[in-house]
Amino acid sequence: MNAPFAARPLVADAPHVDDLLVAPSREKRRLQCYLALLVGDIISVILGFSVVGYVFAAREGVADSLVHAQLILPIFLTLALYNGAYSIDALREAWTGIFRAMLAVVIAMAVVVFVQFLIKPGTDFSRSVFNGGALAAMLLMAWTRLQLRSFVRWRCGASVINELIIDDGGPQVNMRGAIRISAAAMELKPDLKDPDALDRLGLILRNIDRVIVSCPGGRRAEWAMMLKGANVDGEVLDDEVARLGAQGARVVGKHGLLLVSAGPLGMRDRAIKRLFDVTFAGSAIIALSPLLIAVALAVKLQDGGPVFFMQKRMGRGNRFFNMYKFRSMTQSLCDKDGNQSASKNDQRITRVGRFIRGTSIDELPQLFNVLLGDMSLVGPRPHATGSLAGDKLFWEVDLRYWQRHCLKPGLSGLAQIRGYRGATDHESDLVNRLQSDLEYLEGWTIMRDIKIIFLTLRVLVHDRAF
Incomplete structure (x- = not known):
């Protein structure tokens, strides 16, 4: 019988990003x-x-x-x-x-x-x-x-799921069939202020069904928060669970494990959501193809620059992806990191750009992100890593911000249909959006997604689009 995978040996040197896959998908x-x-x-x-x-x-x-x-x-x-x-x-x-x-x-x-x-x-x-x-x-x-x-x-081999143990200096846990890696050797650290660290963890957790972190007590809270946005069942080792006989927790050998994160959607719900995304996005691209072509020509003729604007955003599992939009700003002044939000009289925005931003047409290329699997039709909107609410980065305002990444980002969501969009001049602008995003994560249904899509049609043109 061929084993479905073999754990990679740990080496002292940091592995290349291409080598971060520790297990094939089961x-x-x-x-x-x-x-x-x-x-x-x-x-x-x-x-x-x-x-x-x-x-x-x-x-x-x-x-x-x-x-x-x-x-x-x-x-x-x-x-x-x-x-x-x-x-x-x-x-x-x-x-x-x-x-x-x-x-x-x-x-x-x-x-x-x-x-x-x-x-x-x-x-x-x-x-x-x-x-x-x-x-x-x-x-x-x-x-x-x-x-x-x-x-x-x-x-599936001896185990039907991929279990990963991350050793970050805590007690050694032995589980049959589990993959074990060293946090130090893989350069993993529970740093909630570093999006690159989150992305690296997300890459390692590809294809992992359950992850267990063994670390000192002082780092459990940080690891727990890291795992909440990772779209994976995550547990942290806490031997008090075993000593107290706590209910609702696992005990493996002599060690207690606390469940701190779980994927919000099961396989059936993910299949339904993905089928709906592909069907709707594919149909929309075909139906809107004359408009997409016309806008592409207008953007190109405006100043001869590229039609699309591509920006690195953080998606499901805290992993980076490239999000597409029609370019609405002068080519030389495009802000790839999103450090400066657009303002009402922003001089960077072209004449064509002002129209397509005001009507949300600039967002239509994200339908291709949906087909590629990076985004969904409905979900928390993806933000640039340098986005500010007032003078703070988004995650500095509220660390729960990372939890919104346990689902694919969407073209629209609860925050958008409630009017929370546009520039985030104040911290409250982010808090309102975050509350809506976290609400969306609870109790997903396909009917609510359909309702959000129809309600989005009412806010395509809005006074916060600049």
Whole structure:
């Protein structure tokens, strides 16, 4: 069996950025395993009912039993998707997945029987075929899932998730299958005032599902805050957890672990959000292509400079990405670091730029950022690293600022539809936006994203766009 990855040896010299990947993604491997379990369950239900139907009434019985299977399947799959029959726990422990799948079959049977009782169909309902088929389906399901254990081990190895232990001078933690790195060797430090340090941590945490930091007590708070914006389940070691027997915390060996961060969206929600982003952004680019071409020509003809303005912004997991906009300022005066916010009578802004900024047309190239996966349609707006609120950098106003990076940044968000946009002349301008962004992180739903997009149409033209 080939191991899915091997931990890189630590060296004294600082590694190159390209070498910061400590593990390949296991998410696609898990999806393959979920799909294998799903197909196996469907085949088990169909085959189980077919065999029982054939035993009771030969070919005619097969046709009748398949009707039962068709009634059971959609209800079973809906229940199984929500009760964890296709989850990390099910991949870890075969019998956990088997129990949850069987529970879904039993509940699906009860629903079908109840519906049959209510509608009282004219056709005879063979209880023997129905009950026997369900029992055969559950037995086949258990057998199939046990046989698929070798497939799960082949795709995911001994552990179905990537766990990373960051050793920053705390007690040594031993966990089977976990990757261990030295914070000193990888030049990791819990410095909330250094965006480059946050970006470096984000690069190392690519493809990591859970990270554990072992550090002295004096650095736990800083590490906890670093992890809150990393879009990963993060834990810090605190042996008081083990001594006190604290509830809601993990104990590994003799060490206690406190959960200090978690990804805000599960796999299903992320898939829904991404599908919506790609569909909407792709359609919008096609529909708005005449406008995009016209604006590009106008910007080019204005002064002959580049059409697009590209600026480094901080996105999900505190990682940098290049955000695109139509250039609205004179080429020689563009502020790539965002140290100076645009003002109402800003002399740097061109005539074309003033129009496209006032109508938010300059933001349309970010639809390509959405397609690239750097941004989402809805989420906290990405800010330049040098942005100021009054005379302070954004994160100096409130350290919770970094928490907003646990989701992809968006073209629009709650702050924008509430009117919190434009220059941040005062600290309160940032605080209002931050409160809205943190509110958005709680309880995500696709319907709220759709609502925000429609409400954004009302504020495309606004008096704070300059």
